[in-house]
Amino acid sequence: MFLETLAGASFRIAGEIGALLLAGSALAGLLVEGAAPHFWRAYLVGFAYFLSLSLGALFFVLLQHLTRSAWSVVLRRLAEGIAANMGLLAILSVPLLLFGLRSLYPWADETLAAHDPLVRAKSAYLNVPFFWVRWAVYFAVWTLTARWFLNRSVEQDRSGDVDLTLRMERASAPAMVLFAFTTTFAAFDLLMSRDPHWYSTIYGIYFFAGGVLGFLALLVAAACVTQRAGRMQRMITAEHYHDLGKLLFAFTVFWAYIAFSQYMLIWYADIPEETGWYLKRQSETWAWVSLALLVGHFFVPFLALLSRVPKRRKKMLVQVALWILAMHAIDLYYLAVPDSGVPALPPHPFYFTVFLGMAGLSVAAAGRCFRTRSLVPEKDPRLQESIAFENA
Amino acid sequence: MNGRWTTADGAPLFGLLAEFEDVDALIEGAQKVRDAGYTKWDAHTPFPVHGLDDAMGIRHTKLSYLVFAAGVFGVFAGLGLQWWTNTVDYPLIISGKPFFALPANIPVLFEVMVLFAAAAAFVGMLAFNNLPLWYHSLFKSRRFLRATDDRFFISIEARDPKFDPRATRALLTSLRGAAVEEVEE
Numbered sequence: 001m002f003l004e005t006l007a008g009a010s011f012r013i014a015g016e017i018g019a020l021l022l023a024g025s026a027l028a029g030l031l032v033e034g035a036a037p038h039f040w041r042a043y044l045v046g047f048a049y050f051l052s053l054s055l056g057a058l059f060f061v062l063l064q065h066l067t068r069s070a071w072s073v074v075l076r077r078l079a080e081g082i083a084a085n086m087g088l089l090a091i092l093s094v095p096l097l098l099f100g101l102r103s104l105y106p107w108a109d110e111t112l113a114a115h116d117p118l119v120r121a122k123s124a125y126l127n128v129p130f131f132w133v134r135w136a137v138y139f140a141v142w143t144l145t146a147r148w149f150l151n152r153s154v155e156q157d158r159s160g161d162v163d164l165t166l167r168m169e170r171a172s173a174p175a176m177v178l179f180a181f182t183t184t185f186a187a188f189d190l191l192m193s194r195d196p197h198w199y200s201t202i203y204g205i206y207f208f209a210g211g212v213l214g215f216l217a218l219l220v221a222a223a224c225v226t227q228r229a230g231r232m233q234r235m236i237t238a239e240h241y242h243d244l245g246k247l248l249f250a251f252t253v254f255w256a257y258i259a260f261s262q263y264m265l266i267w268y269a270d271i272p273e274e275t276g277w278y279l280k281r282q283s284e285t286w287a288w289v290s291l292a293l294l295v296g297h298f299f300v301p302f303l304a305l306l307s308r309v310p311k312r313r314k315k316m317l318v319q320v321a322l323w324i325l326a327m328h329a330i331d332l333y334y335l336a337v338p339d340s341g342v343p344a345l346p347p348h349p350f351y352f353t354v355f356l357g358m359a360g361l362s363v364a365a366a367g368r369c370f371r372t373r374s375l376v377p378e379k380d381p382r383l384q385e386s387i388a389f390e391n392a
Numbered sequence: 393m394n395g396r397w398t399t400a401d402g403a404p405l406f407g408l409l410a411e412f413e414d415v416d417a418l419i420e421g422a423q424k425v426r427d428a429g430y431t432k433w434d435a436h437t438p439f440p441v442h443g444l445d446d447a448m449g450i451r452h453t454k455l456s457y458l459v460f461a462a463g464v465f466g467v468f469a470g471l472g473l474q475w476w477t478n479t480v481d482y483p484l485i486i487s488g489k490p491f492f493a494l495p496a497n498i499p500v501l502f503e504v505m506v507l508f509a510a511a512a513a514f515v516g517m518l519a520f521n522n523l524p525l526w527y528h529s530l531f532k533s534r535r536f537l538r539a540t541d542d543r544f545f546i547s548i549e550a551r552d553p554k555f556d557p558r559a560t561r562a563l564l565t566s567l568r569g570a571a572v573e574e575v576e577e
Contacts, residue, residue: 260498267495268487306460308452390442 018360
């Protein structure tokens with residue numbers, strides 16, 4: 001009981017510290033001369049980071065229903081909880097959409113756009129009102145999907161109705177299609193349009209790959225923390241960590257595959273309007289960030305997860321997972337920031353304060369989500385199979 | 393060919409075969425045979441049985457090291473092939489790129505790595521399992537045919553250093569639900 005109150009309090013404190021950090025950063029951005037663009041870039045990186053994690057979680061939940069997976073049932077509620085963070089993200093998107101667009105996106109500035117024929121040609125898509133409409137649609141799709149799957153799953157905890165599982169399975173296919181379209185266009189809007197001249201059709205998949213990878217790392221960490229708090233001790237076994245480790249490995253490779261696919265085509269064709277994006281990221285201090293991603297986002301986790309051993313040892317796997325979560329943040333820094341022409345190093349303190357602020361709020365939201373809900377889908381028809389699951 | 397032991401009919405003895413009717417009895421039996429210190433023995437089941445590896449005390453395969461080494465070799469082979477063909481053997485200027493340009497080489501490098509690793513996994517798996525094997529003494533047993541249907545078996549070979557016709561038979565007979573028979577070479 002003491003532990004329960006302590007955990008409840010720590011969730012609340014995380015939320016309060018997060019809100020303070022975020023509000024303090026916003027205030028500093030508003031009052032300090034020339035700090036506003038830094039604040040909005042930091043806000044964009046933090047927002048894109050936590051959005052990508054929740055999108056990864058939503059993808060995971062849909063995928064488990066789509067494939068009728070049994071192994072993942074003990075982990076699914078945690079994923080549903082992370083996906084349900086979408087509500088908080090919808091709120092966090094409001095200041096960005098109302099006050100941040102002009103600072104972040106060249107196309108949002110009408111006078112600038114008027115002198116730029118390329119931006120003018122894209123103005124039917126890249127304009128502020130349509131951007132608002134699109135983001136309203138994205139968040140409507142994401143929050144409704146995340147809520148619907150969480151609520152059906154929790155409903156089953158009470159009723160044990162197997163029909164709910166069937167309904168979720170049937171809904172997962174169309175939901176996955178919606179997810180694919182909204183995520184791709186969200187990545188185009190939120191990050192790619194920072195440089196409205198540049199385009200890459202694979203960009204949405206790159207963002208998706210990083211998000212799912214980050215989410216899987218977060219799921220490993222969340223499972224570890226939950227078990228350290230004394231919950232689900234015998235439910236989540238080395239077998240589940242092993243499978244999460246395999247997925248982490250697969251998405252590490254998938255991310256690198258997509259990143260390289262994008263790079264190689266642009267490198268080969270060598271057309272100025274395409275190479276500009278990479279040129280910015282290979283100049284000055286950004287070259288170090290690019291190299292850090294190549295080594296830290298691909299080679300390190302690739303080699304660390306290659307063997308069977310670290311996938312089955314919780315302590316080793318969680319270290320790799322935390323490393324990947326850090327690399328994912330650097331990846332979004334690399335995606336979002338260079339287009340402003342600012343140096344990569346040293347990063348502005350806002351990147352840390354805003355990031356931690358959003359992290360604190362997300363932790364508090366997770367605490368709120370699980371205050372009244374069970375940590376496992378208690379009456380899922382495949383729960384026993386999941387607990388007894390063994391890798392062949 | 394051990395020549396040490398013979399069957400009741402005087403034929404060279406391959407080993408002893410114990411038949412079980414269910415998985416639990418097989419697992420229990422495998423644990424006892426493992427704990428008795430036998431090394432040249434095996435379990436035969438119609439389908440994969442979870443936990444049997446542990447019950448038999450089988451260590452994890454060494455195949456992964458071979459596959460890793462083959463993959464690393466494939467990377468360098470792919471790189472070497474492209475370096476040699478593009479810069480030494482037949483240099484061509486392609487879209488103004490350097491003769492040896494790493495980004496262009498990575499897809500081939502990746503494919504050669506996968507090719508070598510996959511081939512090593514396939515051939516190595518066969519080699520480590522002594523396959524292909526054209527003949528096995530166990531197929532002389534009529535009962536053993538049911539290993540692909542609904543029965544479970546443990547076989548202990550006569551070439552096992554701990555093998556002794558009477559002691560080993562006593563061990564197998566003591567296992568719950570076991571029916572024991574001799575198998576000739």
